[in-house]
Amino acid sequence: xxxxxxxxxxxxxxxxxxxxxxxxxxxxxxxxxxxxxxxxxxxxxxxxxxxxxxxxxxxxxxxxxxxxxxxxxxxxxxxxxxxxxxxxxxxxxxxxxxxxxxxxxxxxxxxxxxxxxxxxxxxxxxxxxxxxxxxxxxxxx
Amino acid sequence: xxxxxxxxxxxxxxxxxxxxxxxxxxxxxxxxxxxxxxxxxxxxxxxxxxxxxxxxxxxxxxxxxxxxxxxxxxxxxxxxxxxxxxxxxxxxxxxxxxxxxxxxxxxxxxxxxxxxxxxxxxxxxxxxxxxxxxxxxxxxx
Numbered sequence: 051x052x053x054x055x056x057x058x059x060x061x062x063x064x065x066x067x068x069x070x071x072x073x074x075x076x077x078x079x080x081x082x083x084x085x086x087x088x089x090x091x092x093x094x095x096x097x098x099x100x101x102x103x104x105x106x107x108x109x110x111x112x113x114x115x116x117x118x119x120x121x122x123x124x125x126x127x128x129x130x131x132x133x134x135x136x137x138x139x140x141x142x143x144x145x146x147x148x149x150x151x152x153x154x155x156x157x158x159x160x161x162x163x164x165x166x167x168x169x170x171x172x173x174x175x176x177x178x179x180x181x182x183x184x185x186x187x188x189x190x191x
Numbered sequence: 192x193x194x195x196x197x198x199x200x201x202x203x204x205x206x207x208x209x210x211x212x213x214x215x216x217x218x219x220x221x222x223x224x225x226x227x228x229x230x231x232x233x234x235x236x237x238x239x240x241x242x243x244x245x246x247x248x249x250x251x252x253x254x255x256x257x258x259x260x261x262x263x264x265x266x267x268x269x270x271x272x273x274x275x276x277x278x279x280x281x282x283x284x285x286x287x288x289x290x291x292x293x294x295x296x297x298x299x300x301x302x303x304x305x306x307x308x309x310x311x312x313x314x315x316x317x318x319x320x321x322x323x324x325x326x327x328x329x330x331x332x
Contacts, residue, residue, distance in 0.1 A: 130269070132271070133269075
């Protein structure tokens with residue numbers, strides 16, 4: 051039975067669900083930083099998903115990355131499956147700008163997270179509703 | 192016309208070629224650290240590959256990750272497409288151990304690379320020849 055890992059519940063807020071993945075936003079206003087979590091029990095590595103799920107993950111990841119790049123006018127999208135601390139398989143999708151506070155380094159461990167304000171969160175949701183019009187069921191109002 | 196980016200030629204050595212990707216080893220003996228580079232001209236993001244190439248990349252990546260995990264007895268495989276500095280699409284596949292010098296942090300920027308000795312490089316190649324028996328054409332003797 052899939053249940054979202056406590057680390058992800060603590061650090062993120064849920065945006066919605068794709069056919070395979072839970073779609074989360076990292077609660078850090080420094081970066082438009084999103085996470086896909088395949089809703090599968092006890093999977094740590096992409097190769098542990100069955101072939102159908104791997105293809106669906108690829109589909110959701112590439113759709114998300116492309117839409118984020120357009121909507122947020124990204125200089126680069128960073129995609130990563132690390133999981134050294136949080137064992138549940140989760141794939142980071144991070145919009146990067148040459149002007150962001152960690153550029154050109156990876157974002158992990160660069161500075162403390164700055165939680166979104168209520169207004170910032172509403173604005174983020176508006177942008178996601180605009181660009182993610184396919185297959186995503188939003189859980190936030 | 193695909194040509195391997197100068198940054199990758201400088202930091203890595205070529206191991207072989209999969210049907211889609213050049214397969215490189217990062218010249219840093221601190222980690223078993225490998226890179227897949229789709230042999231496609233001017234691609235920066237996975238979603239810019241056509242669908243056939245995306246599926247082939249997934250196939251090569253998952254095969255590589257699984258074989259590395261087994262052969263190197265990994266605690267975790269880290270997979271990442273960053274590219275903030277080197278624009279050519281390249282996907283890191285890094286064998287991680289709880290005992291490695293960067294654990295549990297990501298490997299980037301943690302410490303200077305330690306180039307392989309000739310003996311270490313030969314030993315690495317032996318292990319790769321043992322575990323990568325499918326689809327990989329080795330370029331090293």
